[in-house]
Amino acid sequence: DTGVSQDPRHKITKRGQNVTFRCDPISEHNRLYWYRQTLGQGPEFLTYFQNEAQLEKSRLLSDRFSAERPKGSFSTLEIQRTEQGDSAMYLCASSLRLAAQETQYFGPGTRLLVL
């Protein structure tokens, strides 16, 4: 199966440390999205890429967050100087934008716990 994969699945870190997550989208999908989900809530949009270009960033994405998609394939999301409030599930989704419709397929997520 060539679904969306994310690595790692779980990450525990101490406050102040940097963490990096990776997302491998479905091959040939030109769009890649990052969302964050806290317990008991729906996912919230963070940012998205079309090919290698980062086209939109949410106000939720503070200066400590940076995302890249250098070759238009996999993407990384880095959080610097983590805070306890960063603890959440980080979800990646990919889609193939055709005309006006697209369907996003989600990965299994990376659960981050900041101690």
Added chain:
Amino acid sequence: TQLLEQSPQFLSIQEGENLTVYCNSSSVFSSLQWYRQEPGEGPVLLVTVVTGGEVKKLKRLTFQFGDARKDSSLHITAAQTGDTGLYLCAGGGGSGNTGKLIFGQGTTLQVKP
């Protein structure tokens, strides 16, 4: 700001019962998706509705998109324990060319045997 309100937030029913989950907004969406999410996993797409008044059926699940494309409902007939999970509605088609989804807060469904 586009918001989606889901109700109820929690639902605990016996196997065999019927239920309806609602997703409402004051904004118009070009499409609306329903996802189901298991604990520790990512959301899995159930259906996409795009036309006002559209009704789609997926076995025991019936999805409806409101005529004005501002609301949607999910109806489950004769619920089974395997239907237990978090149900999320998500609206698409924001301003510009973005495909970002706006999610509701989810409905946690527990179906007891």
